[in-house]
Amino acid sequence: MTPSASDPAASAGSLPQSWRPPVESLLEPGEAVLAWFQTDLDADLRFRQSVVVLTDRRLLGTDPGGVEDRKPDRSIARHDGAVTRTEQWYAWRIAADQRLLLSDQTGAGTLELMGPERRLAFWRFTSARSSSGGAIVRKFESLRQRDPEAIVAPVGGGVCPNCGRRLAADETECPSCAPAAAPPAAKSLLALIPFARPRSGMILLGLGLTMASTAVSLLPPLLTIPLLNNVLIPHHAGQPLDYRLVAWYLAGMAGANLLAWLLAWARTYVLAHVSEQVAADLRNRTYTHLQRLSLEFFGGRRTGDLISRVGSDSDRLCNFLSVSLVDFIADVFMFIMTSIVLLSIDPVLAIVVLLPLPLIAWLIQNVRFRLRHGFSQGYAAWGEMISVLADTIPGVRVVKAFAQEQREIDRFRTRNEHVRVVNNRVNRVWSFFEPTITLFTELGLLVVWLCGAWRIGHDSISVGVLVAFVAYISRFYGRLQSMSRMVVSTQRAAASAHRIFEILDRVPSVPEPARPVTPGRLRGEIELCDIWFRYGTRTVIKGIDLKVQPGEMIGLVGPSGSGKSTLINLVCRFYDVAQGAILADGVDIRSFPVSEFRQNIGIVLQDPFLFFGTIAENIAYGRPDASREEIVAAARAAHAHEFILKLSDGYDSLVGERGQSLSGGERQRISIARALLIDPRILILDEATSSVDTETEWLIQQALENLIRGRTTIAIAHRLSTLRRADRLVVMENGQVSEIGSHDELLAKSGTYTRLYRAQLQSAAEEDVAPAVPEVAKVAVVD
Amino acid sequence: MTDKSLAHANLPFSLHRDPFGRLVLVDHDGHAHEGVTVIRAFPISDPHRMVSIVDTAGHELALVEDLENVDADTRLTVLQELARREFLPHIQRILGVSGRIEPCEWRVATDRGEHRFVISAYEDVHRFGQHGALVIDGEGTRYLIPDVRQLDRASRRHLERYL
Structure with missing residues (x-):
């Protein structure tokens, strides 16, 4: 008994907060909670939280199904947040002839307590919960068999009682079982502010210049007033023309225009410069974040879509910031200053000019909603059309092979028509909007002439003032028009910002540890402790336990879909296990910083990817600082040296996309050299020889010999001959380990392995390809 | 496997639930298969036709081409089992x-x-x-x-x- 077993209250402490009081009130003296499982559906598959708690002597549970014949033991009210609900508690004493079964169907799973003659109770849950149910089942099993290990309460023992994850010494709550924080609230264009903050100095300078250039550009119309009133009108009345004054006024206007031009130039440059920088920062941040995201994210995305988010969307934002936003700010200044000037010259006429404003504002507001709606529909339609292209262009061979060109053309045509219809709807709104604004402008002008003529008739204002007003008003409404255009570009930019922040706000599903442990150079011991994993609702790894000694080579064998590749992805931490733990040198790999852990791992994949660059660069991909000698040594050990020398530029030959093409076997040996160079402690071979012919396979085998030596190796191979050096073969079936042993031991069992082996011997014999058969046959003799 | 399941498809069978809550299929030879599962082949486009009954290993024991064509008891059991299995909230x-x-x-x-x-x-x-x-x-x-x-x-x- 652990100390916690004598203190029931402490052992219930691992439960989620709201369940603690009811469970504590039910526990008998000395009874300790060993494991618990929270379910989220009732027996009729309606959403409802329940809990099943395993203690050292009983199974307790709320609201089970299949208990129509008995009354609940207790009914207890529970407070969860603001909600209080009453739950019916049932308890069963654990007996040796009981079983606890967990099954996972599509969509909803079941946990069943079976008695000797019938089912005693069951609970239902969604697939979200299913992978955390393994712990309670295992504990129950060892408890009913009176396994002494089971009596050890996991509480405080460093294992999460819900999902089996090893906890760090000071963690009391499992980070993956703690309720997930609410997702962040939506961000809009305002989310760009943090990106603009480091450039605030430049931005202020730009705004200052904007204000100055706007103010200066208002001077020329102002100078028309004295020009008319003091020179032209008196000349009309018979006075001689004062050429000196005319020259002064014109020079003033020209000077103001020149200054406005200079200031506008400076302003545009400064603000465009800043927004270019902001956009570049945004691109960098997005790409950096993208690289940190786990494979899970990329699995569900189209490459083209991601490229366009980092590329075009950030560019669209930059355009918005540097052109539309700058114009908008200038417009607002112009608008305010013009209003002030007009009011100071003649308040009555100014009010007449400003009168249509509320009407126009209302119109803009009204149209804005229609436009936003229209644009988002347009984008969606466009996306659907693009996805037809993304589907059929890469699959064009299939389309042609089945002679379905016409069907694909029709499919595209339908989508394209949809785009046209949707855009047409927006255009209808838009085409009405612009001329309407123009109409208002012209009407406003008419009203000013009318009012101005009337007031001149009453000698309230001079002709000069009226002319200045007319000059201002065309600018005034012109600005209004461009401000309304701003509405459109804001909506577009907001859509782009949304797409970028969708990436930036994504939390990597392989999180960096809060308190990292530095792995340093591992010894290479790997231990899988009851690991579970699922893709969506499909559980692909179901409770695997395996211990691999440092330097040992494990061959993974099994039919396709048995979970071999998934297991390897979990060991590499491309994904995190749903339940259980993977330990490297006795430490949960989730406590290592991801990149430091991966430095200990070398991977050779079925179809190795070469980046554009020289062969030397490709070999040194994992260690860019490697010397030429080291690169050559690695290539030599990988049996790649000689074919590399045959290439026109030796190690400097360009490969990858646009580069020289290499055969599958050659690329494979380069990737082996790549793995050799980083000198990993743990080596992963995923079908490293399956895409090449048997002769090339022999060459690769030779290269692999050098690579495997002294390293912990996990290898997947369809050709069993590849695994002839394996210390142990692990046969996987249906997400579980079905057999473990050496080649001979497994043959003696005449189980799955024997079946696979025979099938391969046969097909190899039929193919009549000599090298593969002796390889395998040799194993049987040698081992 | 396909041939075999097709051969099974039209043979008579009976279904019932045992005290463990498991579905048991008794085939035409009188052989009982415990813990069988009922799966719709086209759950959305054609839910009432092509309902397959598979054993624990996932091998098909029977294929009900149309639920209208089986006796009322079997139909009821199949529908109950489907309701129990299928979780697709609307x-x-x-x-x-x-x-x-x-x-x-x-x-x-x-x-x-x-x-x-x-x-x-x-x-x-x-x-x-x-x-x-x-x-x-x-x-x-x-x-x-x-x-x-x-x-x-x-x-x-x-x-x-x-x-």
């Missing part, structure tokens, strides 16, 4: 969405009660058939909206952006 109203950007939390009223879930990506809300929509949450659970036009205005507005 969203009746979208009560709230935490934000316009994924991941965002949805609060919905379904035919199975109120529920909250997280949508992890824009692509997880699909158009489904002519007027329907299929929503997949971050845990892989699926939710169906049989006809978007039947939703209230507020719910439709939340969906609009996706469809």
Whole structure:
């Protein structure tokens, strides 16, 4: 008994907060909670939280199904947040002839307590919960068999009682079982502010210049007033023309225009410069974040879509910031200053000019909603059309092979028509909007002439003032028009910002540890402790336990879909296990910083990817600082040296996309050299020889010999001959380990392995390809 | 395997549930298969035809081509089992969405009660058939909206952006 077993209250402490009081009130003296499982559906598959708690002597549970014949033991009210609900508690004493079964169907799973003659109770849950149910089942099993290990309460023992994850010494709550924080609230264009903050100095300078250039550009119309009133009108009345004054006024206007031009130039440059920088920062941040995201994210995305988010969307934002936003700010200044000037010259006429404003504002507001709606529909339609292209262009061979060109053309045509219809709807709104604004402008002008003529008739204002007003008003409404255009570009930019922040706000599903442990150079011991994993609702790894000694080579064998590749992805931490733990040198790999852990791992994949660059660069991909000698040594050990020398530029030959093409076997040996160079402690071979012919396979085998030596190796191979050096073969079936042993031991069992082996011997014999058969046959003799 | 299951398809069989809650299929030879599962081959496009009964290893024991053509007891057992197995909540109203950007939390009223879930990506809300929509949450659970036009205005507005 652990100390916690004598203190029931402490052992219930691992439960989620709201369940603690009811469970504590039910526990008998000395009874300790060993494991618990929270379910989220009732027996009729309606959403409802329940809990099943395993203690050292009983199974307790709320609201089970299949208990129509008995009354609940207790009914207890529970407070969860603001909600209080009453739950019916049932308890069963654990007996040796009981079983606890967990099954996972599509969509909803079941946990069943079976008695000797019938089912005693069951609970239902969604697939979200299913992978955390393994712990309670295992504990129950060892408890009913009176396994002494089971009596050890996991509480405080460093294992999460819900999902089996090893906890760090000071963690009391499992980070993956703690309720997930609410997702962040939506961000809009305002989310760009943090990106603009480091450039605030430049931005202020730009705004200052904007204000100055706007103010200066208002001077020329102002100078028309004295020009008319003091020179032209008196000349009309018979006075001689004062050429000196005319020259002064014109020079003033020209000077103001020149200054406005200079200031506008400076302003545009400064603000465009800043927004270019902001956009570049945004691109960098997005790409950096993208690289940190786990494979899970990329699995569900189209490459083209991601490229366009980092590329075009950030560019669209930059355009918005540097052109539309700058114009908008200038417009607002112009608008305010013009209003002030007009009011100071003649308040009555100014009010007449400003009168249509509320009407126009209302119109803009009204149209804005229609436009936003229209644009988002347009984008969606466009996306659907693009996805037809993304589907059929890469699959064009299939389309042609089945002679379905016409069907694909029709499919595209339908989508394209949809785009046209949707855009047409927006255009209808838009085409009405612009001329309407123009109409208002012209009407406003008419009203000013009318009012101005009337007031001149009453000698309230001079002709000069009226002319200045007319000059201002065309600018005034012109600005209004461009401000309304701003509405459109804001909506577009907001859509782009949304797409970028969708990436930036994504939390990597392989999180960096809060308190990292530095792995340093591992010894290479790997231990899988009851690991579970699922893709969506499909559980692909179901409770695997395996211990691999440092330097040992494990061959993974099994039919396709048995979970071999998934297991390897979990060991590499491309994904995190749903339940259980993977330990490297006795430490949960989730406590290592991801990149430091991966430095200990070398991977050779079925179809190795070469980046554009020289062969030397490709070999040194994992260690860019490697010397030429080291690169050559690695290539030599990988049996790649000689074919590399045959290439026109030796190690400097360009490969990858646009580069020289290499055969599958050659690329494979380069990737082996790549793995050799980083000198990993743990080596992963995923079908490293399956895409090449048997002769090339022999060459690769030779290269692999050098690579495997002294390293912990996990290898997947369809050709069993590849695994002839394996210390142990692990046969996987249906997400579980079905057999473990050496080649001979497994043959003696005449189980799955024997079946696979025979099938391969046969097909190899039929193919009549000599090298593969002796390889395998040799194993049987040698081992 | 295909040939064998097709041969099985038209042979008589009976279904019942044992005290362990398991479904038992007794085939025409009188052989009992315990713990069989009932699976619709076309759960959405044609749910009442092509219902397969498979054993624990996933091998097909019988294929009911049309539920109308079997006796009432078997039909009832099959339908009960399907109701027990199939979990596809129908969203009746979208009560709230935490934000316009994924991941965002949805609060919905379904035919199975109120529920909250997280949508992890824009692509997880699909158009489904002519007027329907299929929503997949971050845990892989699926939710169906049989006809978007039947939703209230507020719910439709939340969906609009996706469809």
